[in-house]
Amino acid sequence: MANAPREPQPRLRPKLYQRFLDGVPDYLARHYWWAYLWRTGVWFFDHQPVISTILFGQYRKLLDVTLERLDAAPCGETLQLSCVYGMFTPKLARKFAGSPLHITDVAQVQLDQTLGKIPADRHLVATRMNAESLGYADRVFDSVIVFFLLHELPDEARHRVxxxxxxILAPSGRLLMVEYAPKPKSHLFYRFAPFRKLLTRLEPFLSSHWEEDYQQRLVGLARPLGRSVREIWRRDLFGAFYRVSEYRID
Ligand SMILES: C[S@@+](CC[C@H](N)C(=O)[O-])C[C@H]1O[C@@H](n2cnc3c(N)ncnc32)[C@H](O)[C@@H]1O
Known part of the structure; x- marks a missing residue:
C-alpha cells in the first residue's frame, strides 16, 4: 500500500518555556519560567513557608543579617538588583523612608508582585531592565544589593551583571551580596550526592557559582572601568552554605 501523504509539520513549534520569553533572557525563561515568570508559580513561591523551605529554614536569619549589615553604614541612593520573594523588599523600603529605594528586574510579573507588597506610603522606584546592561548612568548609586541572583545566571551573564x-556604583560604594557560599565541600548537603544532584538540577548554574572566586573576579572586572574593589565584610551562615558579603568600590 502506498504511504499516505504526510501532514506538513510546522517548522517552529514553540517549546513551553518560549511562551515566557517576552523580552527576558533565554536562560531565565528556559530554566526558571516555572519559578519567576509563570503567574501561578509567582503566586505559589511568594509564600513564607515555601521560601523558608527553599532556603532550608535560613530565610529569616539571612534577612536579619543583611538588614543589620545595611544599618552598619549609610546606604545613600540604593538599588536592589532584581526582585526577591518574601518580605525583603518591603522591609528594605521601610528603611528608606526619606529617599526612594530603586529596584530593577527584567520580568514585569516580578515587579508587579513586588509593588503589590509595598505599602502606599513607601516610595519604590521599580524599573524593568536587564541587569546585564542597565540603563543607569555611571556612578549613580551608593549601594547595590544583590540577593540570590548571581547563582541563577550563566557565567557570561553573571560577569556582565x-x-x-x-x-553604576559611586566611589565608596557598597556592593552587598547575599548568596550561596563558595563550594561547601564539607557541608552535609554537598557531601550527600543525591541531594547535591537534585539541587544542581533545579539550579543549573549553581555549580559554576560555587567555583567563582568573587573577589578576584570583581577586581578583574573593575580594572577596565578604572575602579577598585575590596571585600570589607563577610558572614557565613548555615555551616558556610550561605554567605552575606560586602565589597567596597572605589
Ligand atoms: C533574585 S533572583 C532569586 C530570588 C530568590 N530565589 C528569592 O526569591 O529569594 C530572581 C529574580 O531575578 C530576576 N532576574 C533574573 N535574571 C535577570 C536579569 N538578567 N536582569 C534582571 N533581573 C533578572 C528574575 O526575573 C527574578 O525576579
Whole structure:
C-alpha cells in the first residue's frame, strides 16, 4: 500500500518555556519560567513557608543579617538588583523612608508582585531592565544589593551583571551580596550526592557559582572601568552554605 501523504509539520513549534520569553533572557525563561515568570508559580513561591523551605529554614536569619549589615553604614541612593520573594523588599523600603529605594528586574510579573507588597506610603522606584546592561548612568548609586541572583545566571551573564553593578556604583560604594557560599565541600548537603544532584538540577548554574572566586573576579572586572574593589565584610551562615558579603568600590 502506498504511504499516505504526510501532514506538513510546522517548522517552529514553540517549546513551553518560549511562551515566557517576552523580552527576558533565554536562560531565565528556559530554566526558571516555572519559578519567576509563570503567574501561578509567582503566586505559589511568594509564600513564607515555601521560601523558608527553599532556603532550608535560613530565610529569616539571612534577612536579619543583611538588614543589620545595611544599618552598619549609610546606604545613600540604593538599588536592589532584581526582585526577591518574601518580605525583603518591603522591609528594605521601610528603611528608606526619606529617599526612594530603586529596584530593577527584567520580568514585569516580578515587579508587579513586588509593588503589590509595598505599602502606599513607601516610595519604590521599580524599573524593568536587564541587569546585564542597565540603563543607569555611571556612578549613580551608593549601594547595590544583590540577593540570590548571581547563582541563577550563566557565567557570561553573571560577569556582565557584576560589571554593571561596579559601573553604576559611586566611589565608596557598597556592593552587598547575599548568596550561596563558595563550594561547601564539607557541608552535609554537598557531601550527600543525591541531594547535591537534585539541587544542581533545579539550579543549573549553581555549580559554576560555587567555583567563582568573587573577589578576584570583581577586581578583574573593575580594572577596565578604572575602579577598585575590596571585600570589607563577610558572614557565613548555615555551616558556610550561605554567605552575606560586602565589597567596597572605589
Ligand atoms: C533574585 S533572583 C532569586 C530570588 C530568590 N530565589 C528569592 O526569591 O529569594 C530572581 C529574580 O531575578 C530576576 N532576574 C533574573 N535574571 C535577570 C536579569 N538578567 N536582569 C534582571 N533581573 C533578572 C528574575 O526575573 C527574578 O525576579
Amino acid at each position: 557584576l560589571s554593571e553593578a561596579l559601573r
